[in-house]
Amino acid sequence: MTTENTVTDTRLSSIAANGRLYINGSWQEAADGGRIDVLNPATGQAIATVASGTTADIDAAVSAARTAFESGAWSLLSGRERSRVLARASAIMREREDELALAESLDVGKPITFAHVVDVATAADQYEYVAAMAQQLDGSVRETPLAAHAFTRREPLGVVAAITPFNFPLILSSSKIAAALAAGNTVVHKPATDTPLTALIMADILTEAGLPRGVFNVVTGPGGLLGDHLVGHPGISKVAFTGSTEVGAHVAALAGQKLRPVTAELGGNAANILFADANLDKAIGTVISAFVFNSGQFCMGGPRLLVERPIYETVLEILAQAVPGVPLGDPLDPQTVIGPMASRKQLDKVASHVEAARSAGGRIITGGEPLELNRGYFYKPTVIADLPNDAAAVQEEIFGPVLTVQPFDTEAEAIHLANSTEYGLASGVQTSSISRAHRVSAALDAGIVWVNAWGMLDPAVPFGGVKSSGWGREYGPESLDSYTRTKSVIIAIDAEDQA
Incomplete structure (x- = not known):
């Protein structure tokens, strides 16, 4: 799509208006310099352009996330330390509510009132909720007849690929990213091609909150090309996807080739x-x-x-x-x-x-x-x-x-x-x-x-599908379970060891 005559909507923040990729703690153009228009569905007119990322950009983002994870700058922090950063992110989201709501409304065509009271409020609540949960990711001691001390540890998985749809960009990204970060993972986020603006603002907010370099990365651009490359990347540890049932089945098949776990919230017809x-x-x-x-x-x-x-x-x-x-x-x-x-x-x-x-x-x-x-x-x-x-x-x-x-x-x-x-x-x-x-x-x-109600949701209450609507749960303690793995440790004890 040509962007020669695109006029950026001056109401957008500089982060959304500039529309660059966020990789390894820095804003950058796509590897080939490509850009795509972002349209306002209420008028059909372009409101911004964003970088059209390439597979090389996905490689760079995954590499940055993997390096950050292995460095321990985030993954080895205590839950309490991670909690402080995520709580700050929630507070900054509330401070920047007008900016987030406007971007969501212009980008998606979402009524501005709902963008405020539903989208921004819900996403900020989610970061606040997982900030508290990050301090409760404990293992447990297991009573056994073994001459050993047996216990479990809950550990982060590694690099999470978060792939999100166009209809609730802010909410459906926060439900994945906040939980993944709370558990100590690093993230590469591929937002929907048509609605990428709040993903870029969130990169700025998380950095302002104190997230270390490389822990969160955003690559905008064509969904099929970038999504497939991200899901199949050897550096990815888990895929978190929301989208159609058809695409979800494709994503799961790609991830399955490398035995990567997937959570998928797919289509509905309630x-x-x-x-x-x-x-x-x-x-x-x-x-x-x-x-x-x-x-x-x-x-x-x-x-x-x-x-x-x-x-x-x-x-x-x-x-x-x-x-x-x-x-x-x-x-x-x-x-x-x-x-x-x-x-x-x-x-x-x-x-x-x-x-x-x-x-x-x-x-x-x-x-x-x-x-x-x-x-x-x-x-x-x-x-x-x-x-x-x-x-x-x-x-x-x-x-x-x-x-x-x-x-x-x-x-x-x-x-x-x-x-x-x-x-x-x-x-x-x-x-x-x-x-x-x-x-x-x-x-x-x-x-x-x-x-006797509809659509009542809260970060403490899990949701997700059965049948062709997917598997896994978002929100609640259940969401954090899917971003950790359990390691069992058994320490043998005998008389000589205790002498």
Whole structure:
């Protein structure tokens, strides 16, 4: 892509605007000098250029991370010392909240209000949480009949490859990087090609917080080329990936060739089950927020609504009235709830799915078409009813503001429909019955289930997928487990040794 006429958005910080790679503690251009445009999806216009890294740059970043790890400058620090650095990083993130939120909003098309209260706040909370957890990475003494003292140690793995997607650049990078650093690892971060800006700002923040040279490195550029080279690099010890199921399977296969462990949070297509006994006013608000949040580009969103038949048509009527009123438009307007798709590619994908659903006999309750606004990539929030369960719009991840609605007659049928796709990242249950809440949530094939809510997340609570939605967990103590290895030490003791 040519960048000859690119005008950098003057609202961006110098770090994001300059867009250089961060390798071994220094800012540098790509090895071949290449650059790519970063577009604002609300206007389709370039807001910055960033270095288009090469495989040579990946080699340099991995080498820097490996050297830093083996030096012990970070890996051999006590958990308490690492904790202080990560806590400082969290504090600096809060001080630089406006800068991070603006970059995320311009880069992703994310409504600025959510960029503040969700993205920056959540990422800062994660660094704060793992800062505390870093002090608790203890082994344990094991009681055995051996004439020996047996104990375990939890040790960092080495160099972690963190590969992150376009929809939540800041949150989904912090969930990997913060945990990896807390455990004493070093990191090479490959952010999404389209949304790299906050990754560069975080490199500056972590350096300001006191992270030693080479411990954190960022290489921007084309995902397929750089991602494959990074995953297959012999200097990598673990891969942490979030993205589509298709790409995740490819990443896992590459890593498997070198027997590298992988955690993968992949695609989702969650069902939200609405029972007739639910508080309907509250439930409708939950249903809408579950499918329009982040313009539907949320792997744990709720794009499938299952409604108990006695209230099916009533729910459709309410949605037809309520959904068009959700504020859609300029992400920098504090009142905006729905922004654009993150790219033209995503917009076209959503439009294609909706047209296929229409052709399959789906009843368009509301929406069903793009919105022409400032040459941006906007799509009207869309509700589709009456599709069969095997329709592509029901079975596949659309990743846009589209809700399919299906009726059910029994609790067993609702559970069957909810579990009938290949995905298992999240699910929801809307009911006033506590016994039903426990019973249904236990039966759902999902890594996280929300009851009478949606999207509630906290750094202390793990999330992740089952089936084709991946494996491993992020957040909580479980996330740090995946960035350490357990070493057993057995020290033989006999009378002569103790004399």
